[in-house]
Amino acid sequence: MAPFTPTRALLLLTTGLVCLTTATGAIVGALLGGAIVALPAAAGAGAAGMAGSFLVRRRALAGFAEAQREAGLRGYGEGIAHGVLLHVTVYEAAVFPRSGPGGVSPEERLARRTVAYRMAALEEVPSRVREAAADALAALDEEDRARSEEALAQLAGAVRQEYARP
Numbered sequence: 001m002a003p004f005t006p007t008r009a010l011l012l013l014t015t016g017l018v019c020l021t022t023a024t025g026a027i028v029g030a031l032l033g034g035a036i037v038a039l040p041a042a043a044g045a046g047a048a049g050m051a052g053s054f055l056v057r058r059r060a061l062a063g064f065a066e067a068q069r070e071a072g073l074r075g076y077g078e079g080i081a082h083g084v085l086l087h088v089t090v091y092e093a094a095v096f097p098r099s100g101p102g103g104v105s106p107e108e109r110l111a112r113r114t115v116a117y118r119m120a121a122l123e124e125v126p127s128r129v130r131e132a133a134a135d136a137l138a139a140l141d142e143e144d145r146a147r148s149e150e151a152l153a154q155l156a157g158a159v160r161q162e163y164a165r166p
Helices: 006-033 035-095 106-120 127-141 145-162
Strands: none
Touching (some): 035 106, 035 127, 035 145, 106 127
16 A cells, blocks of 8 residues: 555545535436436536645645655755764763773874864754854863863754754
8 A cells, every 4th residue: 555645645635525525416416307407517626626636736735845855855964964963972972081181092092083073074064053063073072071061062952953843
């Protein structure tokens, strides 16, 4: 069975409405003039219902496509912003390793720093998130634990505010 998508739901709804319109036309025609009037009334009502359903479907499907594009762009931007947060916190783990000062090699720390800076510099990153990431990266480069914790909290808040659901 095909998945129940908004497009399929709209098709089923408009098909049902066209059938209902056709049956209503047949009943009204039968009441007004018998079987001779019922057939043309049903055909006319069905044709009008079908024309209307095509217009409604075309307009609704355009709206569905636009909403899907917007959701895709929003999801992509949200993923990029969360990626920035992730890579900055991974760099923080290299700057302040829990296993002690020798827990992370200088090469690994430099690699994590490079990835964090590259991720924060992507064009798709919103400016508010980019600015918060720059502050956090500057604090981490200075190895200021208190300032970097505050900057990371602000970065997490910026990511959350940027994509908060209404």
